[in-house]
Amino acid sequence: MDAHLVLKPRAVTIGFRKGKAMGRKGRVHVGVARGRCMGNYRIGVLPGDGTGREVALEAQRILNAIEANTNHGFEQTVIQCGGQHYMETGEEWAEGSFEFCRDEADAIYLGAIGYPGALLPNGDLAGGSVILGMRSGLDLYANLRPIKLYEGVPHKVHGRFTQIWEPGMVDMTVLRENTEGLYHSLLRRSADRAQGREPYEPPSMEFPGLQGEVAYDPRPISEHGSERLIKMGFDIAETRNGAPLDGVKRVSCIDKSNVTRGCQLFRRTFDKVAERYPGTEKDYGYIDAFMQWLTRSPESYDVVVTSNMFGDIATDLGAVLQGGMGMAASGNIGDDHAFFEPVHGSAPKYAGMNKVNPIATINSIQLMMDWLGRKNGEEELIRIGRLVDESVADHLRDGKGLTYDLGGNASCSAVGESISSRLVAKLSEEF
Ligand code: IPM
Numbered sequence: 366m367d368a369h370l371v372l373k374p375r376a377v378t379i380g381f382r383k384g385k386a387m388g389r390k391g392r393v394h395v396g397v398a399r400g401r402c403m404g405n406y407r408i409g410v411l412p413g414d415g416t417g418r419e420v421a422l423e424a425q426r427i428l429n430a431i432e433a434n435t436n437h438g439f440e441q442t443v444i445q446c447g448g449q450h451y452m453e454t455g456e457e458w459a460e461g462s463f464e465f466c467r468d469e470a471d472a473i474y475l476g477a478i479g480y481p482g483a484l485l486p487n488g489d490l491a492g493g494s495v496i497l498g499m500r501s502g503l504d505l506y507a508n509l510r511p512i513k514l515y516e517g518v519p520h521k522v523h524g525r526f527t528q529i530w531e532p533g534m535v536d537m538t539v540l541r542e543n544t545e546g547l548y549h550s551l552l553r554r555s556a557d558r559a560q561g562r563e564p565y566e567p568p569s570m571e572f573p574g575l576q577g578e579v580a581y582d583p584r585p586i587s588e589h590g591s592e593r594l595i596k597m598g599f600d601i602a603e604t605r606n607g608a609p610l611d612g613v614k615r616v617s618c619i620d621k622s623n624v625t626r627g628c629q630l631f632r633r634t635f636d637k638v639a640e641r642y643p644g645t646e647k648d649y650g651y652i653d654a655f656m657q658w659l660t661r662s663p664e665s666y667d668v669v670v671t672s673n674m675f676g677d678i679a680t681d682l683g684a685v686l687q688g689g690m691g692m693a694a695s696g697n698i699g700d701d702h703a704f705f706e707p708v709h710g711s712a713p714k715y716a717g718m719n720k721v722n723p724i725a726t727i728n729s730i731q732l733m734m735d736w737l738g739r740k741n742g743e744e745e746l747i748r749i750g751r752l753v754d755e756s757v758a759d760h761l762r763d764g765k766g767l768t769y770d771l772g773g774n775a776s777c778s779a780v781g782e783s784i785s786s787r788l789v790a791k792l793s794e795e796f
C-alpha cells in the first residue's frame with residue numbers, strides 16, 4: 366500500500382494509556398497543519414531541545430507553504446522530546462513515540478537533541494533514545510550531509526566575515542555510516558531503550574598492558590553495513606553533476622585503512638561496489654589527510670563515503686566551508702524510513718532568542734522532499750525540493766536579512782518568512 370495514497374485522520378494522540386497517572390508525562394502533543402489539502406503524507410515533527418524548538422517552527426512554515434500551494438499535503442504530528450523534556454517529565458519522549466515514527470510517519474523532522482546537564486542514570490545523553498534510537502532502531506544506515514556553499518555566504522574566521530572558499534567550488538555530499546562503527550554500542554543501547562528492551566552492553570574485554578580503570582567502545586564495521594552505504598553513495602553520484610573541479614562523477618572512500626581492520630574491510634567493500642559503477646571515478650583518502658584536502662581543494666570532491674565517527678567529525682569541518690553549522694542540513698536515511706535534521710544541535714546559549722539560522726532546517730526539509738519524491742516516484746516533490754533550494758539561494762544572493770552567524774542581525778523567523786514567501790511565489794507560478 367502506498368502510504369501517500371491513504372487519507373489519514375486529521376489528528377492522532379499516541380502514547381496515552383488509560384488509567385495511567387499522566388501528569389505531564391506520557392502524552393503526545395498533536396498539531397495538525399491547516400491547508401487546502403490534507404493528509405497525503407504524515408510527518409513527525411520532533412522539535413527537541415533548545416533552538417531545535419525555534420527552527421522546528423520554520424520547518425513547519427515550509428511544509429505549510431508547500432501544502433497551501435500544491436496538491437501535496439502534510440499532516441504534522443508534533444512530538445515533544447529530548448533532554449529538557451526528560452528533566453521535566455522523566456521521559457525522553459512519550460511512550461508510543463518510537464512506534465509512531467516507525468509505523469505511522471512517512472518522514473520525520475528532528476530539531477535538535479541535547480540539554481545542559483541532562484543525562485540518563487547510566488551517563489548516556491538524555492534524548493539519545495530519540496536521535497540515536499531512531500538511527501539504529503529504524504536502521505537509518507546513511508547520514509547524508511551535503512556541503513554546498515551558496516553565493517552571498519561569508520566565512521567567519523578570526524571573528525571576521527570574509528570570503529575564503531568560492532561558491533561553485535564547494536558542492537559535495539558526504540555519506541556517513543550511521544548504525545555501526547564507534548557509535549555501535551551507544552546506538553544499540555539507545556534503540557533498546559526506545560523499544561523498552563534491556564539495553565545492550567558490549568562483552569568485557571582484556572587490554573594487555575593497560576593499568577587502572579579502562580573504558581572502551583568497540584568499533585565494529587560490517588561488510589553489509591559498508592556495502593549498503595557505499596552503494597547509496599554511488600547511486601547518489603548518478604543524480605549529481607560531478608565534482609565542481611572537472612564535472613567528473615567521483616566517489617571518494619575516506620578511511621584509515623593503513624591502521625584499522627574495520628577500515629580495511631570498508632575499503633575492500635568499496636572496491637567491490639565500485640566495480641558495478643564503471644562510469645564513476647574511484648578515489649581514496651585517509652581521514653587525516655582528507656581534513657587538509659577538504660579545506661584546500663574541496664572542488665575535487667563529489668560524493669564522499671566514510672565511517673560513523675570520521676563522518677561526524679569531518680562534516681563539522683565541512684560546515685565551515687558552507688558558512689557554518691547554521692547552514693548544514695542532513696538526512697538520516699534507511700530503506701524504509703528517514704529523519705531529517707539540522708546538524709547544528711540545540712545551541713542552548715541562543716535558545717529562546719529567535720536568533721539562530723533556520724537555513725539548515727529549511728534545507729533539511731528540502732532533503733525530505735527529495736527523499737519522499739524519489740521513494741514514492743513523485744517527480745513533483747523532487748521539483749519542490751529544488752524550488753526550496755532556489756528560494757534559499759535567492760534569499761542569500763539578495764544579501765539582506767542574514768542571521769548573526771552570517772554577519773547580519775535578522776531573526777530566525779524573519780529569515781524563515783523571507784525564504785518561505787519566495788517559495789510560495791515559485792510554487793504558485795508552477796503549480
Ligand atoms: C550529530 C551529533 C550527534 C552525533 C550527537 C548529538 C549524538 O553530533 O548528529 O552529528 O554525534 O552523531
Ligand code: MN
Pocket residue numbers: 677678681
Ligand atoms: Mn556531530
